Amino acid sequence: RMYTYIYTLTNILEKCKTKDIEIIVLDRPNPINGEDIEGNLLDMDFHSFIGLHPIPVRHGMTIGEVALMHQKYWTDNQTNLRVIKMKGWNRSMYFEDTKLPWAIPSPNIPRWESTLTFPATVIFEGTKLSEGRGTTQSLEIVGHPNIKPFFFYEKHLQDAVERSGLNGFKLRPITFLPTFQKHANLACGGFQIHVTNKQDFKPWRVGQFLQRELFQHMKADFEWKEPPYEYNYDLNPIDIINGSDKLRKWVESNGSLEELDSLEELDNYLDQLEAIKLY
Template sequence: MRRRNVLAASAAVTTAGLLAGSAPAAHARNGRRVRTGFANLAASGYRELRGQRVGIISNPTGITSDLSHEVDVMHFDSDVDLRAVFGPEHGFRGTSQAGQGEDFFEDPKTGLPVYNAYNDPQKMKDYFAERELETVVFDIQDVGSRFYTYIWTMYLAMDAAAQAGCRFVVLDRPNPTTASNAYGPILHEKFATFVGLKPISQRHGMTVGELAELFNGEFLDNAVDLTVVEMSGWRRRMSFDETGLPWVPPSPNMPQIGTARLYPGTCLFEASALSEGRGTTLPFQLIGAPDIDHRWEEALNKQKIPGVRFREAYFVPTFSKWSGKTCGGVEVQVTDYDRFDPIRTALAMIITQREVFPKYGWRTESDPNAHPWIDKLTGSAQVRKAIEAGADVDEVMEGWKSELDDFRDVRAEYLRYR
């Protein structure tokens, strides 16, 4: 990987400057422990945006402490010249399902134009120029997994902003899953898709602000003028429950924080013939297919996988795979989040299911020349080939160890928080 010495040039906004004269939020006996990047930006009187023509990339998670949306707050504040809004996958208002954005509309509350920024960097660049933007802001709650597409919308927007001559400001938010380390297989660039564009680990263990600096320093051909407005009071080992921040579903199938904790692993079932629970009230927690029964649950629980138990479950998805069909399978119940490893657990589930119910294999692709979906999610053919060759979980994980160690070394250069 290339390294550029961009950290010194990146105009990081310090907590001390934004909160001068106030007690640190983490030390408060009452109220919220963590202040988001937006909260610190607002506390500064929007210092980083004053005098600029501004556009923002956001979705329903871009909220303030009183649950107002920041677009509404900034639009009605004379210190901000907000010109346009951009929605990622699922849209600015979050009304679209996976693989879709929202069509252009004019926001009825603010009158602002809302553009679809999902996976179209050329259109983003054109929109930035059309609205004569000088600064593009990004504020979306990520969930910490490489295949969650918001970080790639940020990457493409950073590239488009650099080409359009715009500044880029990231308002940081917590990584709601374990952020103390990176984990899982590394993407190989020939497998790049919009569920993974650059070589980072499956669970990256970074905030969006940290990722933005990594993208700027390692992957962009032309670095953007980047500012990260940090959080205050956040520590890497914090659970999201400890932050005091409200959970707003960042996408339709991420309804609760527990879903986000499972997602780095059980999202791999998107690449299988089994339902990953889309179309149920427990996406990524209910996994199954027709004709699967109690034998899968029994085989899994015999393994005593740390931090997790499995319940025999039956469900009927209302959409997506096996829509309208009765599916048997398991509900994943985490018993100890400190011991739970979502990627190891998902690999054990896949390997065991293929042993007990071998009729269900990988999801088939309409294009026979396309990479299998499991390769796109894991980032290479290594995991699939190891499973097909009969490897156990430890052997599969050993296959990515050296690449993960290399990525961890690079990642360490861009971490901002204790």
């Protein structure tokens, strides 16, 4: 959900709905498959250009299906839209299954594997921790100058991960040096998320869990990023990224994973998705 291209598309659809202009969308794969849906729905009180519509974080749509969802549920006037379907893609496929070359969609998604961890790590953009921007493993790593990686992992994360019941990944303690953005040219201790089983890995749950653990154990070294963010001067950046203030409050209250699951509320969205699926 936190990616601007789909909102550029729906803004174009809005601008063209009263004009005699046909919009043609050449569909492309969802790199982390079209079956797994995960995360809270966007609360429209927290909408922004990185979250404009009431969809979950891991929404399972292709960009063509986003356009169709907009036509059916998010606008009051129909645009002249045509979606050119893909050949050979099915909803179970990850990007590596397509055998297509990876074309970098933005500087901080340098390889397709970054998309696996993106729903887990992008939320750290709303904190003073580095999410790896300024490195070659952006959005696969998280860290802070005041974390001693091996000590912190062994004392606070190793047992917590094992007890959590979250599967499909391993954390590796690391030190990294961002060359720009947060903590540029400062050695940051933290971890890399290695996905060991794509089907079992639930990035949204893992990311929220890790943010909770870091909040609880870093104490004063953990800070939320302050406004402004995405041209909004009032809302907390983490709430804009999450599309809700409930997740920040869940982190701050040391909420349980069962309480986290209750924030998803996906039934209505899943019904809408069934109505517009192309594949």
